[in-house]
Amino acid sequence: MKLLYFAWLRAKTGVAVEEVTPPGEVATVGDLLAWLKGRGPGYAEALADLQVVRVAVNQEYADPDQPVGPDDEVALFPPVTGG
């Protein structure tokens, strides 16, 4: 699974892109976020308040209950501020 981090999620995790293989019980976006939190203090800090974290699966906005799999591109980012 390919993970992308943007804006302060990238700054806090210290990661822009990574390939991960979450354990088999990680089936949804919500599971993935919970698993990522335990990967280190940067991840814990970045994901402390999920109210301000948006997730896109294969470049589509996704809810916490959306399934994720090994071939997916999952992006984590703050609420957008373009325009």
Add this chain to the structure above:
Amino acid sequence: MKLLYFAWLRAKTGVAVEEVTPPGEVATVGDLLAWLKGRGPGYAEALADLQVVRVAVNQEYADPDQPVGPDDEVALFPPVTGG
């Protein structure tokens, strides 16, 4: 009193600008319009439907009961269609 006619009011009266001296009983915009109607068939036709005639006195939109006097510039025109 200086009178100006625009758009189809000018076309129907055949007049763009004229100086007039209405009789003393012409005290308001409404009086003026009634008097102008009697000045010839072009005027009668132009002023047949006052719903579609706008009047400005000294370049300000005016109601029928607004007073008019010898020194005024009075313009007659259809509803505006700019923009």
Add this chain to the structure above:
Amino acid sequence: MIRVQREDFDPGQELAALTAGNRKVGGLAVFVGLVRDLAGDETVGAMTLEHYPGMTEKMLERIEAEARARWPLEASLVIHRTGRLEPGERIVLVACASAHRQAAFEACGFLIDWLKTKAPFWKLEEGPAGAKWVEARESDDAAAARWAPEEPDAAE
């Protein structure tokens, strides 16, 4: 600023000049009106814009002042052309610059709506059946009415 002129204008140049050097502008809302070749069902060859010199400028200045009283604008511009215009030609430009986009948008919409019902311009369209004065549209009155209260001296 308002301008009534026969000549065409360059929107890019006008917009650049409008906000040049002003670092407080976050948004610029613009409307450009063009001559269409379809008005209702008839083909329009060209149109001639007549106006009431003096009153036109006075009304445009008042409309602009009203917009600037209602919204926090950094800059505003209204250019309206007169004379004969072919399809595709620019008729009018309205531009409003503000710190925030909502103010810019609303002021721009207000200006074009009010201009269309208050500024003394008239369009004579050249069609296949000859020249015809364009009639005022109720939809324009309705659009302007959204911005009520009206000015007390606007008797329309």
Add this chain to the structure above:
Amino acid sequence: MIRVQREDFDPGQELAALTAGNRKVGGLAVFVGLVRDLAGDETVGAMTLEHYPGMTEKMLERIEAEARARWPLEASLVIHRTGRLEPGERIVLVACASAHRQAAFEACGFLIDWLKTKAPFWKLEEGPAGAKWVEARESDDAAAARWAPEEPDAAE
């Protein structure tokens, strides 16, 4: 058409190209977003716009398609810049051309409102206290909500 680019754009040239040769366009509504030097109470030196390449274009194309489904547009254009921008520089251009001004205006407002809440861009502002990620504003969510119903797949 949508474009995401680092380079500046020329609004006059873009607008001219957008309506060139189309005689059915009666109105062109445009929004240009600029970098302000005041955000809240702090002075901003410059900002850097980050985006999610791929998803950005996808969302912009979808937003544009939604606008064209809702309003009868003759042409539309969204240009959004990325990278480091100084105060006074252009960030975004949204332009909609239609036979009638109301459709052009509404579609343009819709596009910028939706873009601000759906397109994956983020602003990093350089201030006197260092660089700071701009927080999303509730007023932007409120502005976008005016255009509800939302797309079913927009989970924000």
